[in-house]
Amino acid sequence: MQFLKREKMGRPTRWSPTPEQLMFLEEMYRKGLRNPNATQIQSITCHLSSFGKIEGKNVFYWFQNHKARDRQKLKKKLLAQMNQQQILAQYPIDAHSTTTTTTNSNNNTLFHCPTTDQYQICPLTSTTALLQEGEIKEASSQVMTYLYPMDLSKPADQNMENCMIRPYGKDWIVMMNINPNNLPYCVNRPLKTLPLFPITTTDDLKDQTTSSTSLSL
């Protein structure tokens, strides 16, 4: 009954994550997941389907969008800092993989490394410089903490032992819906893929939460 309201006469509506789904996705993201492969998407989808209707593409899009908007928010913030006052950073630049740079009036440049997906604030001319003390340093280091969430770099196979489906690179096949109204609800039963992503939070992770939270003030 309540579903009918949402669907509005059979027309497809866009997916809207339930609080549980959102919480789980954000947990995955916070742990460092950025570009989930097909297997991971499938597992996540199956898991989250027990909380409500969801498709693989929803998970896929969620990570795409979340990463992109996280990044643009962060970049905006860093640029604002740079424009507010002079920051001298000490982070070396990976010349090979750096592509996008933005320079402000103080000759500070915001580098973006696409391979590691990290930002680096650097003065334009010198490659090494002193790091300024005080508030800016704190904020800056917080940012850096946030920018290196890492982990999850372990091959997906490690976590997928008890999954029926063997991971195989990033191979996808694109399929259409067979059953329009009742999508990949994943049989609506508790799945054995459920424990693949333990949500146990370590102290280390808690710290990251704190920094990222204080950053977003």
Place this chain on the structure above:
Amino acid sequence: MQFLKREKMGRPTRWSPTPEQLMFLEEMYRKGLRNPNATQIQSITCHLSSFGKIEGKNVFYWFQNHKARDRQKLKKKLLAQMNQQQILAQYPIDAHSTTTTTTNSNNNTLFHCPTTDQYQICPLTSTTALLQEGEIKEASSQVMTYLYPMDLSKPADQNMENCMIRPYGKDWIVMMNINPNNLPYCVNRPLKTLPLFPITTTDDLKDQTTSSTSLSL
């Protein structure tokens, strides 16, 4: 045996279209297909699988890339023309959907309309002007012919009558490969989806071929 050479010890190699596959894809493209939906991709994939290994994503990527590179080739050519001599065009501009413009030293501007995916050469200041005679006009009209291939706007359902799978908007589900080595060969049998895209060429279409061919010289 010959497959083993291609696969090089089980490692996946990238898809390479067979001449038949390529011909068919180009035919579809020439007829105006640009963003095939899931159903269309599936049909095309099934059809082409009788000529060799192919996946839905291959078809998907092929159209993405072909459109993009076709466009950039065309744009490059048009810009070169504009820079070579002055062109006065008479095509009105859709102010709402126009986004990208490129202007040369002669104050001619190349507009790109993303919704209709068309290019328009226009002088910067005046909205209407005389169309110059001669070679440029010919080339220009050829381009325009090429840019309005149209058709295919009929709803996909029309062509999908005898297809087992009902089209449903643009809904996708993203699946992973279960069987890495033997992908969606689509059962390797002649399929009834085969006649969905008749390759019968009308005189009208032949004309388009001529213009686009002469354009790409």
Place this chain on the structure above:
DNA sequence: GCAAATTAATGATTTATTCAAG
């Protein structure tokens, strides 16, 4: 309070850019 009207978030597509196989 409450619903119409705006605005902000964010899900979904498309396009551009980049990487790398052949």
Place this chain on the structure above:
DNA sequence: CTTGAATAAATCATTAATTTGC
């Protein structure tokens, strides 16, 4: 050098927040 593959950026479109006038 061409082009298949993958990712990132830009854009479109719908939903949720919120503002506003009554």
